[in-house]
Amino acid sequence: MAACGSAAQEPSAAGPTTITMWTRAATQAQSERLVEAYNKSHTNQVKLTVIPTDNYQPRIAAAAGAKQLPDVFAADVIFVPNYTSQGLFADISDRVAALPFKDALAPSHMKLGTYEGRQYTLPHTLDLSVWFWNKDLYEKAGLDPEKGPATLKEFAEQATTVQEKLGADGKVHGTFFGGNCGGCYVFTFWPSVWAAGGTVMNAEGTESTVAASPMTDVFSIYRGLYDNGVTGPTTKEEQGPTWTGFFPKGEIGVMPMPSTTLGSMPADMKIGVAPIAGPDGGESTFVGGDSVGISSTSQNVDAAWEFLAWTVSDEAQVEIMAKNKDVVARTDLADNKYSAEDPRVVLINSLVGKGQTPYALKFGETFNDPQGPWLRFAREALFGDASKLPELNETLNQSLTQ
Template identity: 30%
Template sequence: MRTHSRWPVRAATAALLITAAACGQEEPPPAAPRAQAATTTCAAKGDLTMWERSGGNKQMVDMLVAAWNTKNPDCEIKLTYIPHTEMVGKIAQGVASGEVPDLLGMDLIYAPQFEKEQQLVDLTGQLKDWPELKTASKGHMTVATWENRLYGVPLYADVSALFYNKDLFTRAGLDPDKPPTSLAELRTYADKITALGGGVKGYYLPGNCAGCNIFTVGPLMWASGATIEAAGPGDEPLVGDGVKQVLQFTRDMVAAGNVPEGARAENGETFHLQFGSGKVGMMGTGNFNITLARQQNPKMSFGIALLPGMTPNSSASFIGGDLVVVPKGSKRVNDAVNVMKFLLSDEVQTEVYAKALNLTTRTDMVNNKYFQAEPLVQDVAKALTVGRTPYTVTFFEQINSPQGPWLKMLQRAYYRDDALDTVIADAKKEMKAIASRS
């Protein structure tokens, strides 16, 4: 999900994971091949197979694979896209049956689930001393680690930020070069933009999309000092005054008419098109919207800032995207590691990621000649330094399920008059129960 709209995991998937884990208990999995010095070329000849989920940053992944294949014609990557809704189950089934690709592009949010079940190859010995990892996206590296063991590196990054329409700022008498730095300022600016009328609204909240909201409203809570998910059994979710403060902020924004009425039905399918309409003053969205907004509305002038919290100059971001990992049973672990080295290399970070105006996955590579031609990419790249990624094996059930407690809580806050303390307490109870079952 480029916008973290929907990540369904079926009960059958959980069963497959359990089955695969049970198989591993009957016969200990083979040790990873002896570590060797990683290069950006082949360790052995013959094609490598790779699976990647559909619905992600296909353009970026295709370019990365093409770059590897150009440099390594003796061991080209043969890439297969798997429907996003089928990916988790297919991986689990492949590990259980031994029919796996040599390497995987995996939605980073699900990595802890597979790491816990020992379905991925532990690459700690081969990766831990790489200097490139010191500046690799923190969100990616957090979920690539389980119990201090390392299982992968970033494939591509999506981050959330505050996009704002400079044309509407000017019309509303606001300084187009001074975006809001707190939620109080954001509310004031939104009121002025909505007052322009003509279908223009100051802000956008996706009312029926759990993933869109953790991507864009979750950071407002983090920036306000809150914790959202329960990482595991016994952990307390929805901790901190920022939870209630942000829920009150969003409730007030809806009540003031600053959010389009149609946003109530937004399930993620059209989320990425809202900002480019030119009718929304500000919204949380992702770096992918730079290109989309330009394509939709070439004449629109817009800027990008960090998503703010309650306190002035506080900020946070959701770091999403994919990891490169190696499934248990891969026969080309050393070559898969070499692909990872290739992806993190200075040359690829600059000449593939940056040249295509995609975020680099190393924070020390954002100051490059290509981003100078598109300052908005540099602006959104700042989110990498304040970003985080939820870390839990029950992310779908707690956060991303359309029927889960996260979206229920938000909808009650946005559209009903229920006491917010009760709304939070109900969601907290349900999230704790889900985490306890993990």
């Protein structure tokens, strides 16, 4: 790193430095806004390459093997531990420590960007899971449109009421979830476990705890909704690509949704937002999104850091992220001049410090892979034989430690 640091100073003496950056398509909009604003206001420049999300991990692996990584690259926060443990990111611990707002950076992202006591990444984009409810459907169903669920049991009761009062024609449904999507379960069900004070894994990410309460309680409530016909008809088959597409059409009463979809909802749709709760209360969220770091092979470390530090500055976080209703990466900026215009955004921002991002080196193959053990586990819990869960939990443990 010392060699990289000294090499990075040479281009600045000769003139502006252009650094390269990669990001996945899932965060294209936010990345492009940040890069465009930075390039307009700085002498150094950033050349951004957006790669299809499904191709991103293989592309990173190939570039790392060939030692051709860009100066800066972002990654789904859940996969950051894999990259740090493989030495793909440069150590930025001292630089991060010098930031005056270091303690306000999104804690879950910072935790997953830490490896053996050293810091390697900063938060890039944040996507939180929350409950959305359709106020017009609530009013038509006789529910208070200004009062969303405060517990998972209330969530189930309100969804059931919408179904019973408005679902006769088959166009409106009480709720919906991605029943054949491992990542959807993780993003939307796990926060209810955390809100109840429970865990899904041990701290090392090597042992699953989902075969016990409160995870089994959460599954039981959702299974009841499915068995009673409260969920949309394609819930069991939903593999992920379209799971967020039904709520914006006004077809769903209440459901867990990504916070980033709030800004893209129909302008005339009246939407309430609530934290995801446990069966009897509490609140939490899955803090997803991307982290970003400097590649360990970069020869432009100083210029790369100038850009990264700017992306978490007041200017970038408020005037670019918050202005576009994106979740800010700093807890001290949760209530800013743009979020203050919409109490729902203030609420979403406030959850950054209360949510979690689970840590496991084998997360992808265990929980995200459609052929992995988690999806089978979840589908047995929701649609099959729940007595198999202890046995299936062992397959999760094997996957996490293989």
